[in-house]
Amino acid sequence: MHIDFSPSPRTSLGVEWELELVDLDTRELTGASDALLAAISPEGDGEHPKAKHELLQSCVEVITGVCTTVAEARADLAGTVGELQGPAAERNVGLMCSGTHPMTDWSTQRVTDTERYHQLIERNQWLARQLQIFGVHVHCGVRAPEKAIPIVNALLGYLPHFLSLSASSPYWIGSDTGLASYRSKVFEALPTAGLPYQLGGWEEFEKYMDILIHSHAIESIREVWWDIRPHPNFGTVELRICDGLPSLDEISCVAALAQCLVERFDHQLDDGYTLPEPRPWLVRENKWRAARYGLDAEIVVDNTGRVQPVTEAITNLVEDLLPLARRLDCAAELELIPKLIERGASYQRQRACAAAHEGKLEPVVDLLIGEMRDGLNL
Template sequence: MEIPFTSSDRASLGVEWELQLIDMASRELTSGAVEILADICPEGADEHPKAKHELFQSTIEIITGVCGDVAEARADLSESLHTVTEAAARRGLGVLCAGTHPITSWATQDISPKPRYQQLVEQLQWLARRLQIFGVHVHVGIRSPHKAIPIVNALTSYLPHFLALSASSPYWVGHDTGLASSRSKVFETLPTAGLPYQLSGWDHFESFMETLISAQTVDSVREVWWDVRPHPDFGTVELRICDGSPTLDEVAMIAALAQCLVHRLDHQLDRGYTLPNPQSWVVRENKWRAARFGLDAEIILDDRGTTVPLRESILDLTDDLAPIGRRLGCADELAKVEHLLRIGASYQRQRAIAEANDGDLTKVVDGLLDEMKTGLIVPSDQRPADVPHPRFATSDLAGDALA
């Protein structure tokens, strides 16, 4: 089975951001996507070009066009966010983002009317009905399908970095899960989600997809929801591992890290390098560690079980990518990584708010609503007390106590 690949400009960028619609009285997730999307749809069009339905009617996904750099992607998302936020406000609704909603039960949510999602629920049943989760997906363009699988394989070494930096789902239906990212564990229960299979090349990917389609497991590659995957229609490698980011600052930071990293791997292939292909059990364990401990994880470096603090590995990576960030025009966004390590990732900020308010998770919702408006600025009295300066971080997991 031949899968056509639409070549993209090197390091072109596209970002998808899944937003939650909030009842401002109860702070619960609430339906509103149908009305909002009808409201903002351009006259004569069937749908808005950059705001879409998702599985639940309490979710709207905003997407960029094909962008040349992070600044362009940020401006694109900002315009769509403003449009959606204004339309939501006219209905008494707020807009926020995190990997999960702290208090709302998935069982209370209405499925979107689009046939695709109705069919998904019919096929996957309970697994789909509880997918009340929210993410950020970043596409980075590559020119050749023959680069896609080596880059996907190499990126699995960095999945814990992206997951820990974006982790924003410590709560599930009103309870602290003890995880930094519960979203990642909920999502990987789907039969075609989670870590990618380690394939040998594009022909192996085509053979894999032929098997799935012939067996009627999926209709297309769109239903293979790996944490990182090739996207033939767009000519990209797509990172899907990230929890939903509460601020546009964090979305831009993640996009910069992804763009720089894929750009580096792409150029290494051009120079004749063989990209690393980590062992699957190491990749699986490292993902778990990042989901459980977030930035305080220690990740495995090699088959001998050598470990390193994830904070240290993240800082080393951003230092290595800094020259690429300057060339691609995203140095400022890449520098936000160290700022985030200093003030804490979203899962830490959420727990700090809960602790300061006797466990009241509606205050966590309020904090997320505020962050959507203000960006990545955290008052000193709400910063996690256990978050050290990143250059002096320890790996004692002290920040993982339940709120």
Template sequence: MHIPFVSSPSSSLGIEWELELVDLQSRHLRCGATEILEDLRGKVGEEAAAKAKHELFESTIEVITGVCGSVPEALADLSGTVDPLRDLAERRGLGLMCSGTHPFSDYTTQRITTDDRYSRLVAQMQWLARRLLIFGVHVHVGVRSPAKAMPIVNALMSYIPHFLALSASSPYWKGTHTGLASSRSQIFESLPTAGLPYPLHDWAAFEQFMETLVTSGTIETIREVWWDIRPHPNFGTVELRICDGLPTLMEIGAVAALAQCLVDRMNTQLDRGYTLPAPHRWVVQENKWRAARYGLDAEIVVDDHGGVRPVRTEIEDLVDDLLPVARRLGCAEELGSVHRILADGASHARQETAARRAGGDLTAVVDTLLAEMNMGRPVTPG
């Protein structure tokens, strides 16, 4: 099976941000995507409105950037779409926010978007699909050659706990504290073609594996492979899908800068003839679980002998190591925001603080997330 790879300029960037539509009175999720998207076309025109689209549920709108050259450009692109969406939502008594899960809305009360693709998904996956009331951020980074795609995907698996710990924002599910920093990651990986990528050593192995999945009827197209990190042939990118929904532009900038710098460095190493290291699957699986369970308080496995280090320390060292790359790419400020997340806590911790201060009232969590979305930065616990 030949899969064309549309090469991209090295380290070009694209971001996808899944937003929740929240009733400002009840703080529950509420349908409204179709009407808002129709009004957006009338307000900004077809081309600009194409950067906002439907998702599985009518209470979700996904905002996407164009192909950007830098993190600041991507953040400005997102803002240019979110700002008119926010105005249109507020006219309907709705607010925009983002978190890995809504703290208390029940998926059984939400309407699935009318679309053949989503209908097929639900028909095939049944309960697994119907409960996918979850929200994430996806970061695409361009690579020039399919020969580089799989080595970079494999090497990025070492950093799954870093991205998940920084973004973990789903401690609550249907009104219950799950005990996890990221319940979203566990819900999503229940799909048979989601979760950790298979370690495929080159593009030919990827093509062969995709052919097997299509021939066996497991998938209809390669779009139905939703790995935490995957190559995206049509865009010519490596796509990081591991992140929980991020409430603020500042946090999106931080993880986007981290992703762009890592891929750029790996791209350079491949050009120089280096072989990128690929971690053992058991280490990746264990570290993903630890980040999902404990967030930034996780201790992750750092060698084949079971040695561990705090993920915070690993992230701090990584940011310092990548700073020269970030300066060259024009995202040093955004990469530095990783330190702000480490200081203030990831979203799951901020949500838990808001709930605790409100005596367990989870509407306070929604109010915090709405405020953070509007401000573009985390609400600092005080």
């Protein structure tokens, strides 16, 4: 099976941001996507170039065009969110983003009425019905198909960095799960989600996709929802590991880190280097540690079992990538990461808010709405 890959001329950038739609009276999720998308679509038919339906009617996905810099992607997202804010306010709907909603029961939510989503539910049953989860996906352009799989494999070594920074789903249906990122555990229950298989190259990727399709495991490669995956149509590597991020400040941090790493790996391949491939056991263990402990995790850094605080690993990586970030014009965003660590990831801020309000979660929803509206001012 041949899979066309549309190479990107540079390490371009695209971001997808899944927004929760919240009833401002109850603070619960509300199925307002049809009304909001109709209000902002040019023809009033719900078709908007940069805002889309998602599985649940309580979510709208905002997407950028192909961007060159992090600042351009941020401005693109902000423009579309700005279009949504007025119609949302008119309908008493708040906009926010977190890996999971702190309180809402997934069984109360309506599925968007499309054939694709109905087929997803039919195939996966409750595993799909429970996908009341929200994420941020970052696409980074890759200049040749033969580079995509080595870059995916190399990025697995940095999976805990992205997950711990973005972890924002400590709560599930009103209870504290004890995890920093419960979303990552919910999503990997699907048979084609979670950690990618570490394949040997593009031809092996094509063969594996061919087997999945012919064995009726999937109907198209769009149904392979790995934490990090190649996206042939866009000519990118897509990082899907991140929990939903409440603010554009945090999205900028994550996008800058992703763009710098992919740029580095792309040029190392040009220079004849063989990119590192962490052992599968190490990748799995580090994902669990990041999901469980977030920024308090100690991650395994080599095959001897040596560990390092993930905050130290992230801080060292930022310093190492700064010269490259200056060339990509994202140094300012990358340098915000230590400030974000000091401020605390979203799961930490949510728990602190709940503790300050005797465990009540409505104030946590208000916090998340406010962070999307006002930013973190890092």
